[in-house]
Amino acid sequence: MQFHRPETIDAALGLLADGSVTMLAGGTDFFPARAGRTADGPVLDLSRVSGLKGITKSGDAWRIGATTTWSHIRDADLPPQFTALQLAAREVGSIQIQNAGTIAGNICNASPAADGVPPLLAMDASVEVAGTSGSRTVPLGQFITGVRSIALQPGEMVTAVIVPDRPSDRSCFLKLGARRYLVISMAMVAANVSVTSDGALESVSIAVGACSPVAQRIDTMERALTGLVPGSIDFADALQKADLSVLSPIDDVRATAAYRLDAVRTLIGRAVTRAAQEKE
Numbered sequence: 001m002q003f004h005r006p007e008t009i010d011a012a013l014g015l016l017a018d019g020s021v022t023m024l025a026g027g028t029d030f031f032p033a034r035a036g037r038t039a040d041g042p043v044l045d046l047s048r049v050s051g052l053k054g055i056t057k058s059g060d061a062w063r064i065g066a067t068t069t070w071s072h073i074r075d076a077d078l079p080p081q082f083t084a085l086q087l088a089a090r091e092v093g094s095i096q097i098q099n100a101g102t103i104a105g106n107i108c109n110a111s112p113a114a115d116g117v118p119p120l121l122a123m124d125a126s127v128e129v130a131g132t133s134g135s136r137t138v139p140l141g142q143f144i145t146g147v148r149s150i151a152l153q154p155g156e157m158v159t160a161v162i163v164p165d166r167p168s169d170r171s172c173f174l175k176l177g178a179r180r181y182l183v184i185s186m187a188m189v190a191a192n193v194s195v196t197s198d199g200a201l202e203s204v205s206i207a208v209g210a211c212s213p214v215a216q217r218i219d220t221m222e223r224a225l226t227g228l229v230p231g232s233i234d235f236a237d238a239l240q241k242a243d244l245s246v247l248s249p250i251d252d253v254r255a256t257a258a259y260r261l262d263a264v265r266t267l268i269g270r271a272v273t274r275a276a277q278e279k280e
Helices: 007-016 030-034 070-075 080-089 095-100 103-111 117-122 221-223 233-241 257-277
Strands: 022-023 043-045 055-058 061-065 127-129 134-139 143-147 159-165 168-177 187-195 203-208
Touching: 007 043, 007 070, 007 080, 007 127, 007 159, 022 159, 043 257, 070 080, 070 095, 070 103, 070 127, 080 168, 080 257, 103 117, 117 168, 117 187, 117 203, 168 221, 168 233, 168 257, 221 233
Parallel strands: 022 043
Antiparallel strands: 055 061, 061 159, 127 134, 127 159, 168 187, 187 203
8 A cells, every 4th residue: 555645735636646546634534434444545645735734814714724623623713703613623523533633524524414514504615626727616515515425526635615704793503412422413503693783683694414415504594584683583483484495304313304304493593593692
């Protein structure tokens, strides 16, 4: 087995060019998937590539490097629009997993229950992709195309996640599982909101995970709740009537589809209310 550990993006892309190399970031999915077996092809370790780590702000956008770990995100000094992502970071496996697992790995694994995806969807995040022919940016909702399926072409790699800067936004993330920690969720919700001076919702972004093959933005719910005051009768009424048909939960050992749908409405109401009440 060949094990490559380049230090620049260009060197990494050069190794990817022949199409036979498997990328390795934190390894929290890579190694368990092999169940103790040795990798049967060349491996490209991205851990030393400069420019892939850290969180920076430039102009009207934030850039989270592809190999930035969940513990880095969890502990970073970030504005309230990132609270949901930081709460999700605390739910990504154990502390050991958070210390090794990366944001790009969580996205590229494309699990329906990936904790990091709903908060990023709610922030309108995009994925920065580099290849030998140049770079491109893909909205996260278009990058994850299905279960374990992403829009990454041969010879390409994720270099960063880009998040629009929205200083007035506040956010919350809630995850429902059979126990408090180290569990795959039955359902999870991320909400980003901005509020008027009288407490009404000026803008609302809601994303739900673990209830469809790919985490989904709930546009109908966003429109229904905009302009309402969390906790009001109108808010509760709109919450119950909003269309959730974009979701397609399943029955499995963790929960029934009916339970998931019912839980999602409750989680959305709580997440939006808590986000609206968060201090700037």
